[in-house]
Amino acid sequence: MAEHEITLTVNGTDHELTVESRELLVHALREELGYTGLNVGCESTMCGACTVHLDGDAVKSCTVLAAQADGQEVTTVEGLAEGGEFHPIQEGFQEEHGLQCGYCTPGMMMTATQLLEENPDPNDEEIRDALEGNLCRCTGYQNIVNAVENAAEKMGASTQGDD
Amino acid sequence: MTEMSVESVDPDDVDAADILGSAIERREDPALLTGDAEYTDDIQLPQMTHMAVKRSQHAHATIEGIDTSAAEAMDDVVAVYTAEDIDVPGNLPTGWLLDTLNQVDHPILADDRVRYQGDAIAVVIAEERYAAHDAVDAIDVDCERLEAVTSPREALDTAPDLHDDAPGNTAFEWEIGDAEKTSAAFESASHTASIDLENQLIIPNAMEPRAAVADYNPSTEELEVAMTTQNPHLHRLLMSGVIDHPEHKLQIRAPDVGGGFGSKIHHYADEALAAWTAKQVERPVKWVATRTETYLTDAQGRGHETHGEIAMDDDGTIVGLKVETEANLGAYLSTFAPAVPTYLYGTLLSGQYDIPAIHCEVTGAFTNVPPVDAYRGAGRPEASYVVERLIHLAAKKMEMDPAEFRRQNFVPDDAFPYETQVAVAYDSGEYEKTLDRALEMLDYEDFRERQREAREEGRYLGVGFSAYIEACGLAPSELAGQLGAQAGLWESSLVRFQPSGTVTAYCGTSGHGQGHDTTYAQIVANELGIDYEDVDVVEGDTDEIPQGMGTYGSRSAAVGGSALVKSSQKVVEKARSIAAHQLEASEADIDFENGEFHVTGAPDRSMHITEVAEQAYLAHNMPDETEPGLEATSFYDPDNFVFPFGMHAAIVEIDPDTGEIEFERYVAVDDVGNQINPKIVEGQIHGGVAQGIGQALYEAAEYDENGQLLTGSMQDYAVPKAEHIPEMETDSTVTPSPHNPLGVKGVGEAGTIAAPQAVVNAVVDALEPFGVDHIDMPLKDEKVWRAIHENGGEN
Numbered sequence: 001m002a003e004h005e006i007t008l009t010v011n012g013t014d015h016e017l018t019v020e021s022r023e024l025l026v027h028a029l030r031e032e033l034g035y036t037g038l039n040v041g042c043e044s045t046m047c048g049a050c051t052v053h054l055d056g057d058a059v060k061s062c063t064v065l066a067a068q069a070d071g072q073e074v075t076t077v078e079g080l081a082e083g084g085e086f087h088p089i090q091e092g093f094q095e096e097h098g099l100q101c102g103y104c105t106p107g108m109m110m111t112a113t114q115l116l117e118e119n120p121d122p123n124d125e126e127i128r129d130a131l132e133g134n135l136c137r138c139t140g141y142q143n144i145v146n147a148v149e150n151a152a153e154k155m156g157a158s159t160q161g162d163d
Numbered sequence: 164m165t166e167m168s169v170e171s172v173d174p175d176d177v178d179a180a181d182i183l184g185s186a187i188e189r190r191e192d193p194a195l196l197t198g199d200a201e202y203t204d205d206i207q208l209p210q211m212t213h214m215a216v217k218r219s220q221h222a223h224a225t226i227e228g229i230d231t232s233a234a235e236a237m238d239d240v241v242a243v244y245t246a247e248d249i250d251v252p253g254n255l256p257t258g259w260l261l262d263t264l265n266q267v268d269h270p271i272l273a274d275d276r277v278r279y280q281g282d283a284i285a286v287v288i289a290e291e292r293y294a295a296h297d298a299v300d301a302i303d304v305d306c307e308r309l310e311a312v313t314s315p316r317e318a319l320d321t322a323p324d325l326h327d328d329a330p331g332n333t334a335f336e337w338e339i340g341d342a343e344k345t346s347a348a349f350e351s352a353s354h355t356a357s358i359d360l361e362n363q364l365i366i367p368n369a370m371e372p373r374a375a376v377a378d379y380n381p382s383t384e385e386l387e388v389a390m391t392t393q394n395p396h397l398h399r400l401l402m403s404g405v406i407d408h409p410e411h412k413l414q415i416r417a418p419d420v421g422g423g424f425g426s427k428i429h430h431y432a433d434e435a436l437a438a439w440t441a442k443q444v445e446r447p448v449k450w451v452a453t454r455t456e457t458y459l460t461d462a463q464g465r466g467h468e469t470h471g472e473i474a475m476d477d478d479g480t481i482v483g484l485k486v487e488t489e490a491n492l493g494a495y496l497s498t499f500a501p502a503v504p505t506y507l508y509g510t511l512l513s514g515q516y517d518i519p520a521i522h523c524e525v526t527g528a529f530t531n532v533p534p535v536d537a538y539r540g541a542g543r544p545e546a547s548y549v550v551e552r553l554i555h556l557a558a559k560k561m562e563m564d565p566a567e568f569r570r571q572n573f574v575p576d577d578a579f580p581y582e583t584q585v586a587v588a589y590d591s592g593e594y595e596k597t598l599d600r601a602l603e604m605l606d607y608e609d610f611r612e613r614q615r616e617a618r619e620e621g622r623y624l625g626v627g628f629s630a631y632i633e634a635c636g637l638a639p640s641e642l643a644g645q646l647g648a649q650a651g652l653w654e655s656s657l658v659r660f661q662p663s664g665t666v667t668a669y670c671g672t673s674g675h676g677q678g679h680d681t682t683y684a685q686i687v688a689n690e691l692g693i694d695y696e697d698v699d700v701v702e703g704d705t706d707e708i709p710q711g712m713g714t715y716g717s718r719s720a721a722v723g724g725s726a727l728v729k730s731s732q733k734v735v736e737k738a739r740s741i742a743a744h745q746l747e748a749s750e751a752d753i754d755f756e757n758g759e760f761h762v763t764g765a766p767d768r769s770m771h772i773t774e775v776a777e778q779a780y781l782a783h784n785m786p787d788e789t790e791p792g793l794e795a796t797s798f799y800d801p802d803n804f805v806f807p808f809g810m811h812a813a814i815v816e817i818d819p820d821t822g823e824i825e826f827e828r829y830v831a832v833d834d835v836g837n838q839i840n841p842k843i844v845e846g847q848i849h850g851g852v853a854q855g856i857g858q859a860l861y862e863a864a865e866y867d868e869n870g871q872l873l874t875g876s877m878q879d880y881a882v883p884k885a886e887h888i889p890e891m892e893t894d895s896t897v898t899p900s901p902h903n904p905l906g907v908k909g910v911g912e913a914g915t916i917a918a919p920q921a922v923v924n925a926v927v928d929a930l931e932p933f934g935v936d937h938i939d940m941p942l943k944d945e946k947v948w949r950a951i952h953e954n955g956g957e958n
Binding site: 014017020022023026030031034035036037038039040041042043044046047049076077078081086089093094095096097099100101102103104105106109124125127128129131132135136137139140141142143144145146156 | 168171188189191193194195196197198199200201202204205207292293359368369370371373419420421422439451453469576675676677678842843845846849850851852853854876877882884885886888890911914
């Protein structure tokens with residue numbers, strides 16, 4: 001099977017690696033590079049546990065080939081906190097009990113942060129719509145919706161503070 | 164956010180004396196929020212190999228031959244094994260026996276016959292994950308297909324036998340209650356109502372697939388298995404027998420576990436194969452189920468076909484209830500399978516009601532679906548569903564309001580402890596409280612008015628009630644043994660002070676999302692009177708925790724929490740004797756409050772428990788014959804189950820043109836006894852309700868006539884999404900359990916037990932003008948539309 005030399009920038013760090021043509025981005029990130037924060041739940045784009053940002057867009061890394069991501073910037077859950085400070089979405093999930101087993105949570109937060117970039121003040125329905133590709137079996141979603149609202153409030157407040 | 168929503172608080176803002184009962188944020192969250200968590204598939208070991216499993220494509224077939232030569236010849240393949248290579252017992256046992264049970268063999272690799280699609284036939288060990296799966300595809304299995312059956316009723320009536328040891332596919336015949344008395348009650352009754360229903364097979368769908376990493380050290384003969392488990396010690400005991408490895412040389416460890424809902428209780432073939440192959444190849448072996456494999460092999464839940472009848476006298480008082488159920492057990496007996504449709508089902512058929520005569524018969528059937536076992540609620544949702552559907556129909560028959568019909572028949576507050584006709588004694592309950600609170604939240608009178616007005620406009624609103632009861636913490640062990648359990652159902656803990664005054668608390672339960680690290684630390688900090696931050700909790704490792712029975716059946720707080728209280732109290736008593744000695748007072752004169760021992764009437768003469776801990780390890784000045792150190796182990800065996808209860812209610816609107824169901828309200832009032840952490844309680848209710856709504860509206864394991872799973876992916880099996888679950892309005896009442904030192908009951912399964920019949924009753928209530936009495940779950944739009952139109956459409 002053909003192999004490819006690729007470069008991935010993950011959470012700001014450049015990595016060079018060799019991957020098989022068929023190797024999925026999620027496996028390259030988890031098994032070659034050790035970013036195990038993203039999880040594999042279905043290998044079929046349905047559950048969203050493997051969601052990362054690829055050049056700024058939330059994508060499911062189980063349906064992207066590692067070779068397709070060559071030269072791109074990847075942000076994983078490990079890249080959310082900065083300088084030891086939680087990202088507002090992490091604070092929101094903690095404060096609102098937006099997670100139980102935590103398996104879906106990294107992907108859920110990566111989708112939610114993209115939503116908040118595009119829509120800083122989403123309502124309940126918009127949040128639920130945005131999360132339609134991320135499944136959670138533990139929480140019943142209500143506290144996840146609350147967590148995203150909580151983060152939106154924090155991010156709104158900090159934006160206003162910067163003005 | 165609803166007005167009833169619980170606000171969480173930072174533990175730093177809570178006084179030590181108030182820590183028990185505070186809605187503090189969870190301490191397990193930072194690791195889970197940052198990627199620092201370690202799930203089984205995150206583990207990488209040097210020289211690690213990967214295992215993949217060749218599975219049957221047919222639901223029922225004989226194996227005529229297996230050709231592994233092409234797989235063995237592939238690059239990166241280390242070994243391939245079939246049934247003939249298995250040199251250990253390799254038979255998965257069941258942990259619950261019934262008098263009439265027909266036990267059948269359940270080999271970890273099928274030898275001459277496969278009995279469900281997904282049954283394991285061979286395993287490949289390869290250098291790398293993709294190579295293992297490639298090699299599995301290269302194994303050629305020559306099969307002769309046999310007739311398959313997936314319905315328990317058909318399996319018992321007409322299908323060919325799956326097992327020589329189970330004639331007629333009968334796994335067991337079981338009954339509870341008094342048949343004669345119940346017949347007499349029905350003969351003298353003024354009114355009856357009946358129902359035929361199916362409680363469909365559900366696939367648990369924990370977000371983390373099952374997985375195991377096994378590592379064997381040939382020099383020490385120590386075998387370490389990290390795996391997705393809800394009960395490491397139980398898995399150690401079972402696996403020790405299955406692969407013939409001594410229990411003291413087998414370590415089972417639960418890393419972070421991504422949900423279970425029952426599916427990670429049971430002992431499956433795959434984890435045993437990972438452990439056994441690690442010994443064969445003398446290298447670490449990792450196995451991770453694909454999502455397809457979880458659909459094909461995770462033990463499923465429910466699977467009942469039931470006929471139920473209820474009898475009333477003239478004024479609407481219930482006089483009898485009878486139930487006949489055929490329960491689907493799948494192809495083999497899973498770990499606790501025989502208990503689920505019997506003692507966890509028949510014993511709950513009195514619901515919240517004072518019913519003077521009950522009889523229930525259950526026949527367990529082998530079929531060509533995966534083994535069926537405990538799934539969140541396990542038997543109790545099936546019971547609650549039958550009872551509450553019958554209650555709905557009974558109220559209608561009596562032309563009584565369903566809420567008032569329930570009220571009239573509730574077990575009265577002064578009747579507790581209440582002995583049911585089905586062998587259990589309810590500990591405590593105040594059922595009208597949760598009903599009244601739910602009616603208030605619903606604004607019930609107003610709703611009925613709105614419902615009448617809406618019907619005049621051709622809009623169909625309905626309200627459905629679910630007065631549920633559940634039984635948590637199956638106990639005591641002696642009773643469990645009499646009923647057939649092959650294990651005790653106590654829990655074990657160890658509470659250990661370090662010399663500097665910090666504490667490690669070990670418990671034999673094994674959380675997988677429930678937040679035990681937080682709630683157990685709240686319990687222990689409260690008992691010892693020390694800071695919450697000074698208590699560390701350890702679960703899920705047989706090498707660290709002395710013994711344990713695990714987390715399932717909503718037992719952790721009531722049984723594990725109580726075991727921690729018991730060990731903590733032993734620690735306090737030892738510390739009291741050391742404090743008395745050093746304070747030169749009699750033990751009887753030493754008071755203990757908020758971590759401080761002091762001489763009665765002389766508050767200045769005192770020692771903090773952390774000072775006592777230091778003294779206990781220095782051991783320079785101990786009472787005679789007192790050993791150094793400050794720790795205690797205990798086994799807590801409860802006196803009885805605990806019986807949480809509550810009232811859930813749904814308001815829905817149905818579009819008669821499409822059959823579409825829309826939620827207007829979902830109200831849940833639960834009484835789970837004292838609450839250790841109300842935010843975690845609320846989260847458990849939310850998640851449970853979502854799974855119950857999933858069963859009511861969306862989920863079902865469906866098979867074709869050949870036993871092929873039609874809902875074998877997340878594309879085809881509707882795990883609810885965020886948009887499918889309504890906002891839940893929750894509140895609670897508190898009726899402590901008198902049986903345990905915490906007064907707690909249990910909450911893990913409550914929502915799943917309560918929700919299905921709240922939703923179905925609401926839909927049926929909405930469709931009353933169309934004469935619809937029942938629709939089997941899941942209530943998909945098309946089924947609802949057909950029910951409307953088969954009854955002649957709009958009236």
